Amino acid sequence: MINASFISLVDFKKLKKEADRAAYKALYTLAGYVRQTARRSIKSSKKPSAKGTPYHTQTQFMKNSIWVERAGRTAIVKYIRGQKLGAVHEFGGLNPLNKRRYPAREVFAPALAKAIQDFNKKFPEDFQRYFKHVG
Numbered sequence: 001m002i003n004a005s006f007i008s009l010v011d012f013k014k015l016k017k018e019a020d021r022a023a024y025k026a027l028y029t030l031a032g033y034v035r036q037t038a039r040r041s042i043k044s045s046k047k048p049s050a051k052g053t054p055y056h057t058q059t060q061f062m063k064n065s066i067w068v069e070r071a072g073r074t075a076i077v078k079y080i081r082g083q084k085l086g087a088v089h090e091f092g093g094l095n096p097l098n099k100r101r102y103p104a105r106e107v108f109a110p111a112l113a114k115a116i117q118d119f120n121k122k123f124p125e126d127f128q129r130y131f132k133h134v135g
Helices: 012-041 083-091 108-122 124-131
Strands: 066-071 074-079
Touching (some): 012 066, 012 074
Antiparallel strands (some): 066 074
16 A cells, blocks of 8 residues: 655745636736726717717716726726716617707727737736746
8 A cells, every 4th residue: 555645835825816816917907907998989079979989088088087996896987977978879779968869889898809819819918927926
């Protein structure tokens, strides 16, 4: 009969802490990437954008109100001002301010799709950076 035993050198509490830290960092980095991509997709122009493309801005108000809110284990990319107008731009519908109907001009959906597509290329370093210190 052969008996085998080993001593585990892995500190699982530290490993969990480092894994959580890496996941939060990657989540917040991803949220920042979505925010920046959304902001860059909004162009300045006095003419309205074509249906199905991100809306144009004249005053930069809506573009500058895109923000990332951190709440515990979540990161929310949203408008911090002008939420109703942002929803009208994103999904289309009746503008409550001037009672005009607007077509959907998505900003967040394409930004999120691009971020998810690029996630594997851009963010694995965050995990590797934290895991190399675990031991």
